[in-house]
Amino acid sequence: xxxxxxxxxxxxxxxxxxxxxxxxxxxxxxxxxxxxxxxxxxxxxxxxxxxxxxxxxxxxxxxxxxxxxxxxxxxxxxxxxxxxxxxxxxxxxxxxxxxxxxxxxxxxxxxxxxxxxxxxxxxxxxxxxxxxxxxxxxxxxxxxxxxxxxxxxxxxxxxxxxxxxxxxxxxxxxxxxxxxxxxxxxxxxxxxxxxxxxxx
Numbered sequence: 201x202x203x204x205x206x207x208x209x210x211x212x213x214x215x216x217x218x219x220x221x222x223x224x225x226x227x228x229x230x231x232x233x234x235x236x237x238x239x240x241x242x243x244x245x246x247x248x249x250x251x252x253x254x255x256x257x258x259x260x261x262x263x264x265x266x267x268x269x270x271x272x273x274x275x276x277x278x279x280x281x282x283x284x285x286x287x288x289x290x291x292x293x294x295x296x297x298x299x300x301x302x303x304x305x306x307x308x309x310x311x312x313x314x315x316x317x318x319x320x321x322x323x324x325x326x327x328x329x330x331x332x333x334x335x336x337x338x339x340x341x342x343x344x345x346x347x348x349x350x351x352x353x354x355x356x357x358x359x360x361x362x363x364x365x366x367x368x369x370x371x372x373x374x375x376x377x378x379x380x381x382x383x384x385x386x387x388x389x390x391x392x393x394x395x396x397x398x399x400x
Contacts, residue, residue: 296400
């Protein structure tokens, strides 16, 4: 006689993620919950993430679907840049996509870029991540710290996150369920700039 498997017996990985997400919705809020869900799926597909900086031009000019979202990115990584880091996830029907490149520049260049992007930014944040920013009053989704050298997902307070644009493509009652955003995160003390774009 066959026994049927109930939800409580040996749930699949997807069911576990779903249960965690449902529990988090009550404490994080609807906006934060949708990003938590997106992050859970991204984490479960780590093998798709590209970190090889030699593929930057290919991703920048061929693989990223909307050139408008990355027109502020450099056309190529300049020669002689130290400690550059890249994170790119192409996304799928269940996951969002993101593209992030982290570069170190001279203090003078960083100050010039900071002044330039502050004038263009529609939203500005100090540290944090997309869940924090989206849940602030009049907040918008941003990004996680994908190019961090540690497991940190949030930007430390030394980073100024400047949102150049964010488009809500969700349906009524599901704000920010789908959309995109892009901008830069600048750490003046470390002379670093991170160019980022997200779609979900």
